[in-house]
Amino acid sequence: MTLRAEYAFDLPVAPKEAFAWLSDPARDPEWQSACVDTRLLNGAARPGCRYEITFQLIGKKMTFTVEITEFEPGRRSRFHVVDGPFGYTGTYDYTERADGTTGVHWTFDVEPGDFFGIMPKSLLKKVLVSQVKKDSGKLAERLAQPAHHRS
Amino acid sequence: MTDRTPTTIDSPAAPLPFVNAQQVGLWFIHETDPQCSAYHIVFGAEVTADPELGVRVREILDDLMSEHDALRVCFRPGEDGPTQWVPESVPLDIRHTDARGLDPQALRDRVRTDTRIPFDLSRPPLWRVHLYRTAERTWVFAVVMHHVAADFWSLALLLSEVRSRLEGVPNRFTLDGTAFAAYAEQQQRFLATDKARALVDGEATRLADAPPGLDLYGDLPRPPAPTYDGGSVPFALSAAATEAVRDLAREASATPYMVLLSAYFVLLSRLSGQSDVLVGTPTSGRLQRQFRDALGNFVNTVVVRGEVDENATYREVLASTRARTLEAMRAQELPFPWLVRELAPPRDPSRTPLYQAGFAWDRLPFLTDMDAFFLLDPGPGARLDVAGATLRPYPLPQQEGQTDLWIEMGGERDGAFAGVLRYNTDIFEPGTARELAATFVTTVQTLVQHPDEPLHRLARGDERQVAQLAAQGSGPVRELPPDRLPELFREQAGRTPEATALVADGEEWSYRRLLAETERVAAALRTAGIARGDRVAVMAERGAPLVAALLGVLEADAAYVPLDPKLPVERLAYMAEDSRARLLLGERSLEENRPAGLPVLNLDDLETGVIGTVAREPGAGEGAEPAAPTPSDLAYILYTSGSTGRPKGVAIPHRALVNLLLSMRENTGFSASDSLLAVTTVSFDIAGLELFMPLVAGGRVIVCDSETAADGARLAARIEDSGATWMQATPTSWRMLRDAGWDGCPRLNVLCGGEELPLDLAEFLTGRVAALHNVYGPTETTIWSTEGRVDPARGIDIGRPLANTQLYVLDPQGRSVEPGFPGELWIGGEGLAIGYWDRPELTAERFVTGLPAAPRQRLYRTGDRARWTSDGRLLHHGRLDNQVKLRGYRIELAEVEAVLQAVDGVSAAVVVVRDDRLVGYVVPEPGAELRTAEIKSAAAVSLPQYMVPGIVVLLDELPLTANKKIDRNRLPAPAVTSDATFEKPRDATEITLARMWTEILGIPEVGVHDNFFDVGGHSLLAVRLSAAVREEWGVEIPISELLRQGTIAELATLVRRGGQETSRTPVVTLREGEPDSRPLFLFHPFGGTVFCYVELTRHLPAGRAVLAVEAPGIENVGEAEVSVEGMATRYIEYLREIQPTGPYALGGWCFGGVIAYEVAGQLRAAGEEIELLAAIDSRAPIEENIPETADDATILSWFARDLAVPYGKTLDIPAEDLRALGGDAAFDHILQRAAALGVLAEDADRAQILRYFEAYLANGIALQTYLPEPNDLDLLLLRAVDEQVDYGPKLGWEALIKGSLQVVDVSGDHNSVMYPPHAAVAAQAIAPHMGAHTDDAQG
Incomplete structure (x- = not known):
């Protein structure tokens, strides 16, 4: 059963900068609290790029091999699992706001199977959304600060 | 056809200040059952008059209505019960029916129905007149008044007044239509006096330790709540008995009322088996002259506590009743409903409180010429002329079903006391009620004729009853042949030598063959030295040789002792030794299990002869010629379980066995064309019928092996294959077949016995088999004593006595009890055993000669309770020792079992008492998915709460004895602890209900399984509780439901069922606070519920409300929050609804403290002040702690x-x-x-x-996922000092709290800190921060 989680948020930067943060898997550990590590397997992010990513979530550690299928800087990126404990497909859609900042729409289609045990799917969905909400909120705070305070 | 006067009612401005307590009680009953008509007072008459008279009557009634407030009252619900209103004008309620087309019976039915149309107590008038025109100048009229507004006296006053006005003569009274209000006020004042208090104390003493209920044996199981449906039976004493009553009253300085009440006590004592009997009796309540002529309801009930000792004389019982009545009357000013509230007796919603039987003495000092009009059976010829009209009585039954039984007397017919017995149709059938009425009359007559004889010496029952009991208790008289079984069999073999006698193991034996084998065995036994009177143990596998062996032993003039090889060897050895068997007739294959020390003759090797030496019976004369055998000789010794744990042998003579076989052959019509599939172990006496009855009828015995007999599917197949036309088995075996999917067999006749036949099994078998016969009998009366075809539609009885058998249902004094009365079943006749083998004392105890019911007959005492119905059926009510008393209530376990067995999906049920609780063991039908809660709920539909098993255990099968009876001793201990462990409220609904209870009842705490009425609740408090539930949840819970489902757990279920579908605010009020005080908000811990704070709240200082926020996901699916921040945001919305602005007091245990921290942070960010932030052993949300x-x-x-x-x-x-x-x-x-x-x-x-x-x-x-930033907050941290896991001295909070961090060590570990006794310590630590000290701290 596929479960869809989605969330929309704003980042106080231009779409290309937002894209550079969110759609580059190499930077995932910097802003996703559940992401423990990423490793690019065949070069920089682009369509066809494969990477290994490890999450620690709800007491479980999980590693996936993911391939980027769409990569349009400032507009959209899309990726899906090619190997891992369960499958997912993620999408970021970027929209430029009138003030030059960025609206982001995150979509995540997951097929968790029995990986999360007794946890109800509805709860898993909430956890995923909650994580993105927290992480994106913190990232937005960070990006709102002067550049030299961000790292 | 009917015309009802339209009603328009003026509303008064304000209610009357008081309602008397009796009215409150009646109002409450009406609230619980608005359809109840048991409190309608009815008067009926037929009148022949000119129509103009009707116009005049109407004018009079109109005048009376406007003159007297009492005729215009109504009752509306108030905050604490009813309020009484008197509208300025209320139109008459006169309902006309043209009944000229109705036949008399149809009219009577119509009137009866109409008089029972319920009143709406909020809509006056609470009285009405039904008028039925039956001819041009003839009407039947019925006046109906609700007792809440009027009593019988008022009705009579009203009739008298109407009559006076019609006749134009002044009435001897001046009606008072307003005094009722003064009475209520006076009563209220009186109840607050020391005198009233002293009377209550006296009543408490007088009624102390009274039995919780009068357990009258009835026809039907008592429903969980009374329906107030009833019937009436008129009766009359003879003129002589009436005179004797009066004489006895005079001699004893008593009243006829007391004499008759004494007889009633005797009747009730015999019907219930109780010596301590409570009877309610109405008093007029008009003690003061000012109320003598007042309209209204003044009647009050007092409870007379009678004591009946069958060793006492009637004069002594009367003296006791007189004293006890006077004692009861001393407190007659205390209104009964009020007294019940004050005394708070154990509450049983299935019965009226304190008394379940009533006795009324209604005798008017006026309208004496209308006596006959108040009788239910006035006799012919009564009439009265009033103002040119002719009145004749039109008696109407009324006020039925108020209690289980009610006798009303006081009236006379032809100089003799007449009365009516009212009964509740929940309990009694009309036939039984008629017998009870007849028995009352006989009891009175017998007692007053012999006032100085001890009660136990007086006969019971009238001539009709005695003759009826004798007739239905006696089986047909049949002359028995002089032959024993071997001779009968030999004769049959002579008639049909080639017919098949036995089928076993695929082999068929003809009668000739079986006779030859029998003779061969007998010869071998004689050769071995076995002689008349010797006992021979027979131990063989089920098969043809076994039958030959048993018959061979009898043929050799000896008696057999059957030994089932499947029994434990120790038990077999005991039987062989106790019976002093001289020889064991066995089989080589069974050598291993044989009792040691006995010489053995192997059936499969008779030629070899005896192995071992057959000892001579001590005292036997050597060489003496034995006397010829007789029918009185011993045929077999059958061992049954004994109360000492050792089996006891029952010695059965040939004559008894022959009587059984011939009688059953006659009753069943078993013929040469029939065959019987024998499935019962030979160690169970009923096997004798299976193995021998076909052989004395020329039919066939098909011996079923024990493995097949124990396997439902295989046995079903065997029934089909064998072509058997008869089979006998216990209900357990028939149930096994049913559960194996057997769907009956149209050619099969069924004998079912050995245990009580459950109705559901009877229903299953009937229609699926040719005929179902219930058979009953103890081993001591030789296999069966009764037999009867079963018709489940009529219920289960045990049939009629067999030939030459007499049945007696006796009381403890050995007298026959009247039909409808319970007693012990005794059996006499040809079936009786010689006695217990070698147990003369036990034999003397159980086989008794010289009882009053049959002075010259030897009877066997069965230990079974039985009852004759009014139509001559004998009902079995279980073992006398299968009756238990729990919390004062008598409970028939069989009755509970029958109800459990009737639950859908239940195959079998057994109920026992363990640790003072009823435990039901239930075997589901194959494939049925039963939940124990559902079984309990289903049982509660038809059983009073005290009879519903507290624990239900599901079993795959019930343990059985070797005889395929249920073995109660081997039922497993219930694996689940009792529900009583669940005393604390478990969720928000229960917590809220518990709070309501403690507030309403004024008690500190309450468990979820406590019954409202057991912990001090009463009717009016129930009204308040119902209102509080309505206020809280918008759920309407009728008071009748409160009575039935009186625990918090049950109510919570009702609330949830009736609650709103939409989610509600998950804030639970643990305690109300003073107005304008700020609450303390506590947040749920990990578990999400907040019942952990109940104990803490009890110890927090009074004054401030304590509110707790539970996790929204607890009550509503999909509402769970997965972030602390999200929770805080959401919870703040709830807080602001209650307290819009700060300062806020916040806290929580465990995770609750973390939530409080986030809530405090968000509130602070919103500019609010935090008065208190308390965390109880909460670990700081920092990475190290995850x-x-x-x-x-x-x-x-x-x-x-x-x-x-x-x-x-x-x-x-x-x-x-x-x-x-x-x-x-x-x-x-x-x-x-x-x-x-x-x-x-x-x-x-x-x-x-x-x-x-x-x-x-x-x-x-x-x-x-919550790793917050530090915040400028102060924190009061309670640290549980006994916690083993170390999270540092400040549990990590120093990393987050930038303000003051105060750590207080409290007792307990992390888990126990919120529960007794540690919660009080925690409360004490928080108290100083709430601006007060705890109650405990104040000492």
Whole structure:
């Protein structure tokens, strides 16, 4: 059963900068609290790029091999699992706001199977959304600060 | 056809200030059952008059209505019960019916129906007139008044007044239509006086330790709540008895009322088996002259506590009744409903409180010329002329069903006392009620004729009853042949030598062959030295040789002792030794199990002769010629279980066996064309019928091997294949067949006996087999004593006595009891055993000659309770020793079992008492998925609450004895602890209800299984509770439901069922506060529920409300929050609804403290002030405190652990175990473990627990993903000093709290800190920060 989680948020930067943060898997550990590590397997992010990513979530550690299928800087990126404990497909859609900042729409289609045990799917969905909400909120705070305070 | 006067009612401005307590009681009954007509006072008459008279009557009634407030009252619900209103004008309620087309019976039915149309007590008038025109100048009229507004006296006053006005003569009274209000006021004042208090104290003493109920034996199981449906039976004493009553009253300085009440006590004592009997008796309540002529309801009931000792004389009983009546009358000013409230007797919603039988003495000092009009059976010829009209009585039954039984007397007919017996049709059938009325008359007549003889010496029953009992208790008289079984068999073999006698193991034996084998065995026995009177143990596998062996022993003039090879060898050895068997007739294959020390003759090797030496019977004359055998000789000794734990041998003579065989042959019509499939072990006496009855009828015995007999599917196949036309088995065996999918056999005739035949099994068998016969009988009266075809539609009886058999139902004094009365069943006749083998004392105790009912007859005492019905059927009411008393209530376990067995999906049920609780063991039908809660609920539909098993245990099968009877001694101990462990409220609904109870009842705490009425609740408080529930949840719970479902747990279920579908604010009021005080908000811990704060709240200082926020996911699926921040944002919305602005007092235990921290932070960010932030052993939400592997299995393990915490128990299930099980299996595992530990009900609602777990999981996730920033807050941290896990001296909060961090050490560990006794310490630590000290601290 596929479960869809989605969330929309704003980042106080231009779409290309937002894209550079969110759609580059190499930077995932910097802003996703559940992401423990990423490793690019065949070069920089682009369509066809494969990477290994490890999450620690709800007491479980999980590693996936993911391939980027769409990569349009400032507009959209899309990726899906090619190997891992369960499958997912993620999408970021970027929209430029009138003030030059960025609206982001995150979509995540997951097929968790029995990986999360007794946890109800509805709860898993909430956890995923909650994580993105927290992480994106913190990232937005960070990006709102002067550049030299961000790292 | 009917014309009802339209009503328009003026509303008065204000209610009257008082309602008298009797009215309150009646109003309450009406509230619980608005359709109840049991309190309608009815007067009926037929009148022949000119129509103009009717116009005049109407004018008079109109005048009376406007003159007298009492005729215009109505009652409306108020805050604490009813309020009484008197509208300025109320139109008459006169209902006209043209009944000229109705036949008399139809009219009577119509009138009866109309007089029972319920009143709406809020709509006056509370009286009406039904008028039926039956001819041009003839009407039947019925006046109906609700007792809440009027009593019988008022009705008579009104009739008298109407009559006076019609006749134009002044009435001897001046009606008073307003005094009722003064009476209520006076009563209110009186009840506040010391005199009233002293009277209550006196009543408490007088009624102390009274039995909780009068357990009258009735025809029907008592329903959980009375229906107030009833019937009436008129009766009359003879003129002589009436005179004797008066004489006795005079001699004893008593009244006829007391004499008759004494007889009633005797009747009730015999009907209930109780010596301590409470009877309600109405008093007029018009003690003061000013109320003598007042309209209204003044009647009050007093309870007379009678004592009946059958050794006393009637004169002594009367003296006691007189004293006890006077004593009861001293408190007659105390209104009964008020007294019940004050005394708070144990509450049983299935009965009226304190008394279940009533006795009324209604005798008017006026309208004496209308006496006959008040009788139910006035006799012919009564008439009265009034103002040119002719009145004739038109008696109408009324006020039926108020109690189980009610006798009303006082009236006379032809100089003799006449009366009516009213009965509740929930309990009694009309025939029984007629017998009870007849018995009352006989009892009175017998007692007054012999006032100085001890009661136990006086005969019971009238001539008709005695003759009836003798006739129905006696089986047909049949002359028995002089032959014994061997001769009968030989004769049959002579008639049909080639017919098949036996079929076993695929082999058929003809009669000739069986006779030859029998003679061969007999010859071998004689050769071995066996002679007349010797006992021979027979131990053989089921098969043809076994039958030959038994017959051979009898043929050799000896008696057999059957030994089932499947029994334990010790038991076999005991039987052989106790019977002093001289020889064992065995088989070589059974050598291993043989009792040692006996010489053996092997059936399969008779030629070899005896192995061992047959000892001579001590005292036997050597060489003496034995006397010829007689029918009185011993035929067999059958061992049954004994109360000492050692089996006792029952010695059966040939004559008894022959009587049984011939009688059953006659009753069943068993013929040469019939065959019987024999399935019963030879050690159970009923096997004798299976093996021998066909052989004296020329039919066939088909011997079924024991493995097939014990296997439902195989046995079903055997029934089909064998072509058998008869089979006999216990209900347990028939049930086994049913459960194996057997769907009956149209050619098969069924004998069912050995245990009580459950109705559901009878219903199953009937229609699926040719005929169903119920058979009953103890071993001591030779296999069966009664037999009868079963018609389930009529219920189950045990049939009629067999030939030459007499049945007696006797009281403890050995007198026959009247039809309808319970007694012990005794059996006499040809079936009786010689006695118990070698047990002369036991024989003398159980086989008795010289009882009053049959002075010259030897009778066997069965130990079974029985009752003759009014139509001559004998009902079996279980073993006398199968009756238990729990909390004062007598309970027939068989009755409870019958109800459980009737539940859908239940195959069998047994009920026992364990640790003062009823435990039901239930075997589901194959494929049925039963939940114990559903079984209990289903049982509660037809059983009073005290009879519903507290624990129901599901079993795959019931343990059985070797005889295929249920073995109660081997039922497992219930694996689940009693529900009583669940005393604390478990969710928001229960917590709220518990708070309401404590507030309404004024008690400190209450358990969820306490009954409202057991902990001080009464009718008016129930009204308040109902109102509080309505206010809180908008759920209407009728008071009748409160009576039936009187625990918090039950009410919570009702509330949830009736509650709104939409989610509600999950803020639970643990305690109300003073107005304008700021509440303390507590937040839920991991578990999501807030019942952990109940104990803490009890010890927090009074004045401030304590409100707790539970996790929204607890009550509503899908509402769980997974982030602390999200929770805080949401909870602040709830807080602001209650307290819009700060300062706020916040706190929580465990995770609740973390939530409080986030809530405080968000409120502070919004500019609010935080008055108090308290965390009770909460670990700071910092990375160091997050466990590394808190996956779903880990959280489930914590969840299991926390389930046990409130009960002070430990439930540690390693997460790795749960992980290995995975998903639902892991969850089910913890449910099972928790139930086994007694921290979850065995039938806990899985969906609800799963919801709890989801909330728990969400909280766990929220905590793991919550890593907040430090905040400028002050924190009061309570640290549980006994906690083993070390999180540092400040539990990590120093990393987050930038303000003041005050740490207070409190007793307990992390889990126990919120429960007794530590919660009080925690409260004491918080108290100074709430601006007060705890109650405890104040000492």
